[in-house]
Amino acid sequence: MSDNKKKPNPVDIHVGSRVRLRRTMLGMSQERLGESLGITFQQIQKYEKGSNRIGASRLQKMGEVLSVPIAFFFEDAPNGAATPDGFQEGQGPNYVVDFLSTAEGLQLSRAFMKIADPKVRRRIIDLVRTLGEASEDEGGSGRS
Numbered sequence: 239m240s241d242n243k244k245k246p247n248p249v250d251i252h253v254g255s256r257v258r259l260r261r262t263m264l265g266m267s268q269e270r271l272g273e274s275l276g277i278t279f280q281q282i283q284k285y286e287k288g289s290n291r292i293g294a295s296r297l298q299k300m301g302e303v304l305s306v307p308i309a310f311f312f313e314d315a316p317n318g319a320a321t322p323d324g325f326q327e328g329q330g331p332n333y334v335v336d337f338l339s340t341a342e343g344l345q346l347s348r349a350f351m352k353i354a355d356p357k358v359r360r361r362i363i364d365l366v367r368t369l370g371e372a373s374e375d376e377g378g379s380g381r382s
Contacts, residue, residue, distance in 0.1 A: 248316045251288030253297070256311045258286040259339050260304045274303045 261271050261282075268279040268286070275282075275296065284290035292300065301308045337343035353359050 246288035247291075248288075249312075250291050252315045253292060253311045254286040254288040255336075255339055256313070257282075257292070257300060257304070260306055260310065261286075262344055263338070264304065266304075271300075271303065275299055 261268070268282040272279045272282045281290065285292050297308055297311060301310065338347060350359065350362065353362070
């Protein structure tokens, strides 16, 4: 029984990662989200890690504060097969969430979206693809 308390449920981890994703997309701090919900930033951290489950009423309030429907938090939820860090194996739909949950991914996405010229965007995609392939050829997997 103590093992179950130590190991978060994959769905709780997923919901927490979606909270983190949306909060960072909005540029909102854990402290600010916590204040909006009447809880501490430490509690937000626990929710985002999946170590504490988010109750239904609190999840509804989070959706309101983060301007998303409750269903957003469950999009592409795992069927229980997650790695210890909460990410799905392989290149399934969750790789986008994984990428945007990192500071680098969010910065790259924001910078890319500021580029108005579609031809420039295409060149950047081609460049990144080429760099990724070169990294694979050198033995790097691109994921750690």
